[in-house]
Amino acid sequence: MTKPPLSKDTTLCISLAARPSNIGTRFHNYLYDQLGLDFLYKAFTTTDIAAAIGGVRALGIRGCSVSMPFKEDVLTLVDHIEDSARVIRSVNTIVNDNGTLTAANTDYIAIERLIAQYRLDPEQTLLIHGSGGMASAVGAAFRDNGFHRGTVVARNDIAGPALAERLGYRWRPHVGGATASLIVNVTPVGMAGGPEEKDSAFPADVINAAETVFDVVALPSETPLIVAARAAGKQVITGAEVIALQAAEQFERYTGVRPTPEQVAEASKVSRA
DSSP: OOOOOOOOOOOEEEEEEESSSSSHHHHHHHHHHHHOOEEEEEEEEOOOHHHHHHHHHHOOEEEEEETTOOOGHHHHHHHHEEEEHHHOOOTOOEOOOOTEEEEEOEEEEHHHHHHHHOOOTTSEEEEEOOOSHHHHHHHHHHHHTOOOOOOESOOOOHHHHHHHHHTOOEEEESSSTTHHHHHHHEETTOOEEEEEEESOSSSSHHHHHHHHEEOOOSSSOHHHHHHHHTTTHHHHEHHHHHHHHHHHHHEEEEESOOOOHHHHHHHHHHHHH
């Protein structure tokens, strides 16, 4: 299918992040090309999130993906907030309908799908490392799917206890000697280009005690944590899986077209090339 040439009628979608990557840009543009859609996707960063969201509204930008550290800040800048974002106080997707902005959280949907896909047992103990917007989405998805034996590990002694209280979980400031059957990293530890890109979010003893290791960091997909977990023979879930599923949800909201699982898999592969 041939994509129409760029013109004044081409629909623009964007992403906003402190440290933009090419993952979303490649993912969406690949599918636009494959499906012959007159859309264009571009990543941006900003030091003025309010002005940026104002631009989305004023310029008729159809969709806006929101990443760290703006996921909570945009809550006050939109017109409508879907339950997926309201409950967890975190936004990753904004859809613009003729100047009316609606916020949602497709990260939450992606986590729910992975819980089902991997048949994770709600009776498992759960250890979530992190307390930001993505941690809210991850924690809420697990809680809403029956995981009630959870602990939030976060150095932030305000955000950490607050998130744990909302989820009905315990809080601790450091991993220490904590172990669980299911461990999830939702911090930047292990992220490419970051100050801790060569570090693992959990020490070896915690990895060895777990049955499933889940790292939400998407770049690289084989983080030090995932590499260590594979070497230890653990079931692993990667951030690449999360970002592909949530991006497919965004894609459908922006375009009205649902790509096939095969198209999503290929777009995810291209996005990480």
